[in-house]
Amino acid sequence: MTATALGAPALTEDAVRRALDVVIDPELDEPITDLGFVRSVRVDDGLVEVHLRLPTSFCAPNFAYLMASDAKDAITALAGVTHVVVELDDHHDSEIINRGLAADAGYVGTFRHEADQDLDELRATFQRKAHTAAMERVLTALLRARPDLPESEVGTVVLADLPDDEHTASLLRRRTAIGLGNHPQAPVLVDAHGVTYPPDQVPMALRRARSTRISIDGNAHFCRGLLQTRYPGSEQDQAPRADAAFFSPESLFTPPSDTPAPHTQEIA
Amino acid sequence: MYTKNGESYFIVDAHIALWDARPENQRNIHGKQFIDCFYDYHANLSPESEKWTYEEYLYQGGTRLMKDLFEDGYVDHAIFQPAYLGEFYHRGFGQTEEASALAAAHPDKLTYNHCFDPRNGEQGLEQLHADAERFNLKGVKLYTAEWHGDSRGYKLTDPWAMRYLEACRDLGIRNIHIHKGPTIRPLDRDAFDVADIDHVATDFTDLNFVVEHCGLPRLEDFCWIATQEPNVHGGLAVAMPFIHTRPRYFAQIMGELLYWIGEDRIQFASDYALWTPRWLVEAFVDFQIPEDMTEYGPITTDQKKKILGLNAAKMYDIAVPAHLQLPNADETATGPREPERADLAHV
Numbered sequence: 001m002t003a004t005a006l007g008a009p010a011l012t013e014d015a016v017r018r019a020l021d022v023v024i025d026p027e028l029d030e031p032i033t034d035l036g037f038v039r040s041v042r043v044d045d046g047l048v049e050v051h052l053r054l055p056t057s058f059c060a061p062n063f064a065y066l067m068a069s070d071a072k073d074a075i076t077a078l079a080g081v082t083h084v085v086v087e088l089d090d091h092h093d094s095e096i097i098n099r100g101l102a103a104d105a106g107y108v109g110t111f112r113h114e115a116d117q118d119l120d121e122l123r124a125t126f127q128r129k130a131h132t133a134a135m136e137r138v139l140t141a142l143l144r145a146r147p148d149l150p151e152s153e154v155g156t157v158v159l160a161d162l163p164d165d166e167h168t169a170s171l172l173r174r175r176t177a178i179g180l181g182n183h184p185q186a187p188v189l190v191d192a193h194g195v196t197y198p199p200d201q202v203p204m205a206l207r208r209a210r211s212t213r214i215s216i217d218g219n220a221h222f223c224r225g226l227l228q229t230r231y232p233g234s235e236q237d238q239a240p241r242a243d244a245a246f247f248s249p250e251s252l253f254t255p256p257s258d259t260p261a262p263h264t265q266e267i268a
Numbered sequence: 269m270y271t272k273n274g275e276s277y278f279i280v281d282a283h284i285a286l287w288d289a290r291p292e293n294q295r296n297i298h299g300k301q302f303i304d305c306f307y308d309y310h311a312n313l314s315p316e317s318e319k320w321t322y323e324e325y326l327y328q329g330g331t332r333l334m335k336d337l338f339e340d341g342y343v344d345h346a347i348f349q350p351a352y353l354g355e356f357y358h359r360g361f362g363q364t365e366e367a368s369a370l371a372a373a374h375p376d377k378l379t380y381n382h383c384f385d386p387r388n389g390e391q392g393l394e395q396l397h398a399d400a401e402r403f404n405l406k407g408v409k410l411y412t413a414e415w416h417g418d419s420r421g422y423k424l425t426d427p428w429a430m431r432y433l434e435a436c437r438d439l440g441i442r443n444i445h446i447h448k449g450p451t452i453r454p455l456d457r458d459a460f461d462v463a464d465i466d467h468v469a470t471d472f473t474d475l476n477f478v479v480e481h482c483g484l485p486r487l488e489d490f491c492w493i494a495t496q497e498p499n500v501h502g503g504l505a506v507a508m509p510f511i512h513t514r515p516r517y518f519a520q521i522m523g524e525l526l527y528w529i530g531e532d533r534i535q536f537a538s539d540y541a542l543w544t545p546r547w548l549v550e551a552f553v554d555f556q557i558p559e560d561m562t563e564y565g566p567i568t569t570d571q572k573k574k575i576l577g578l579n580a581a582k583m584y585d586i587a588v589p590a591h592l593q594l595p596n597a598d599e600t601a602t603g604p605r606e607p608e609r610a611d612l613a614h615v
Contacts, residue, residue, distance in 0.1 A: 060450035
């Protein structure tokens with residue numbers, strides 16, 4: 001990594017993008033950098049200007065604000081930054097949100113009479129969903145890998161039983177986010193408070209977690225597609241989710257007939 | 269009617285619109301943003317052969333609607349579910365006069381549901397009474413993210429919304445179609461949250477609550493409340509076209525719905541003119557849950573018949589030829605169906 005004379009990393013466009021990797025779309029549980037939501041990054045000495053874009057102009061304004069203000073916070077924390085401009089483009093609330101971001105007005109200050117309180121509860125709700133989905137990903141992967149593991153025993157699986165892979169790392173991060181500890185003997189299948197389920201409720205709990213995971217994955221794929229439709233070329237700024245489960249995005253979402261199969265070469 | 273391999277399917281398209289989003293009807297930039305958003309949905313999820321031009325999409329008109337649904341689309345009966353969007357369009361988005369006149373001219377083919385906004389208070393309640401009589405309403409379509417002056421949405425549990433639902437009960441409007449959108453007041457909470465539907469479904473057990481888009485993007489929350497409330501139903505508007513672009517995701521949606529709410533409470537819809545019914549009906553009849561998704565049972569022909577029309581026909585008392593009718597499934601009224609199919613070990 002390039003270092004300045006002071007030892008801090010140089011302020012480059014790439015450094016700004018890497019800083020934005022920590023900004024998560026709460027609904028889709030993925031970084032805005034992987035979703036293609038970062039439209040442009042410009043660095044001019046200590047001045048950083050970032051433009052964000054979303055799949056539709058009617059994406060929920062509260063989540064839009066959350067991502068934009070998280071982006072501003074992430075960049076502001078970088079060494080060498082003197083001024084940050086984050087703007088959300090082409091949204092029905094672009095004007096309100098961009099004005100609020102420029103003034104550091106906070107959520108309530110930005111939406112004024114439309115907001116009663118901060119977005120902490122909204123964020124927490126989606127951190128709980130993200131944990132639920134991550135839990136389902138590891139447990140279903142475990143069930144696939146270990147045919148000897150009966151479903152009734154899923155409730156007894158502890159963190160130490162999980163393989164050292166991206167699914168597990170993802171789960172541990174999401175447990176931390178909602179305040180659960182990561183002791184090796186901590187049970188995996190728990191609610192948002194870390195409480196386990198009675199054995200007879202284990203299959204239902206896993207089943208319900210699966211519907212959460214399906215919902216999040218499905219939304220993320222739809223949003224990626226809509227972004228590509230709205231901003232042709234934006235697919236080049238997108239990356240598949242790091243801990244994608246079971247089916248590759250290709251097998252899950254390839255259109256069956258739109259793309260013509262390659263024709264056999266005809267002999268003239 | 270659609271017939272294939274000797275099986276006949278009575279088709280009810282439970283969610284259609286006749287809209288006008290042409291520039292002369294756009295009140296402001298949001299009118300353009302809204303129809304552009306719809307058009308991107310259309311363009312992203314339609315097969316190439318079924319794509320309309322943007323100009324066609326702005327306004328379809330009654331003649332084309334009749335052709336797309338009843339001549340080309342196999343539809344036996346369709347139900348208007350209009351969105352007003354008066355803050356975005358001068359004469360509203362859904363065209364009340366044209367659509368209701370069409371329904372009046374073809375009562376065997378079309379049902380006109382109207383919309384109301386509880387933020388219109390007493391005056392709106394009086395209007396609801398007048399509309400119920402004028403349109404002989406059996407159902408209403410509610411868009412909870414509708415903008416209204418300083419407010420950009422409401423919850424069904426708001427006191428005025430409850431009063432309107434009481435009026436629906438008195439007026440014989442039994443079918444409440446709910447479409448959640450991205451805004452709500454206050455903006456702090458998740459606008460797509462369906463907890464308010466849970467609440468009113470418990471309070472108004474004699475009303476049917478049809479959650480459009482089967483709760484998407486909150487499929488999991490929808491399934492969880494719907495499995496507990498026997499009067500909550502799932503509408504497949506917007507979910508249907510995934511059958512083409514994302515068939516495995518569509519299979520998961522169908523698998524989840526059949527598991528949590530069963531075959532008698534799911535309704536087909538093209539969401540016309542977002543999409544057209546012909547290709548959706550054909551694709552759904554041909555559809556099967558992939559064999560490797562062993563956590564779901566295969567979808568049966570009878571289940572397809574119910575979803576494609578019989579369920580909505582029952583809710584709206586639409587006459588179905590006797591030989592096409594099917595009995596309700598012998599299933600639990602609440603809780604998951606066929607839990608033994610939760611074959612966790614083989615997902």
